[in-house]
Amino acid sequence: MASRATAWQAGAAALVALAFLPFGAPSALAAAVGGGAIVAGSVVAALMALGGGVQPAGMAVGRLLAGVMLKWVVVFAVLTLGLAGFKLPPLPMLVGVLAGTLAFVLANLLKR
Numbered sequence: 001m002a003s004r005a006t007a008w009q010a011g012a013a014a015l016v017a018l019a020f021l022p023f024g025a026p027s028a029l030a031a032a033v034g035g036g037a038i039v040a041g042s043v044v045a046a047l048m049a050l051g052g053g054v055q056p057a058g059m060a061v062g063r064l065l066a067g068v069m070l071k072w073v074v075v076f077a078v079l080t081l082g083l084a085g086f087k088l089p090p091l092p093m094l095v096g097v098l099a100g101t102l103a104f105v106l107a108n109l110l111k112r
Contacts, residue, residue, distance in 0.1 A: 002046035005107040009039045012103035013096055020092045030088035034096025037078035042104065045071035 013035020
């Protein structure tokens, strides 16, 4: 289920990047970076949360919480790099983040 949600997020990031292409390459790249940040964070969170095998409940919850925290650290690091390092426009980047996040929610709602 985690890989399917990540695929939905990648698709949403690609669609948002294509939608911003008429506004110029920097806007499309910013949207792709925003969506890519969410995809990268989700991959890191899934590896952290699901990589431990069968464990006691407390340890599993701890890995899940650590995965979520690490996800947002990765997201903010990528966004900071895009904004400060590459001087990408912030609005398309934010739209990419929102599209990736909504795609995650939609993928979990439509899991059938």
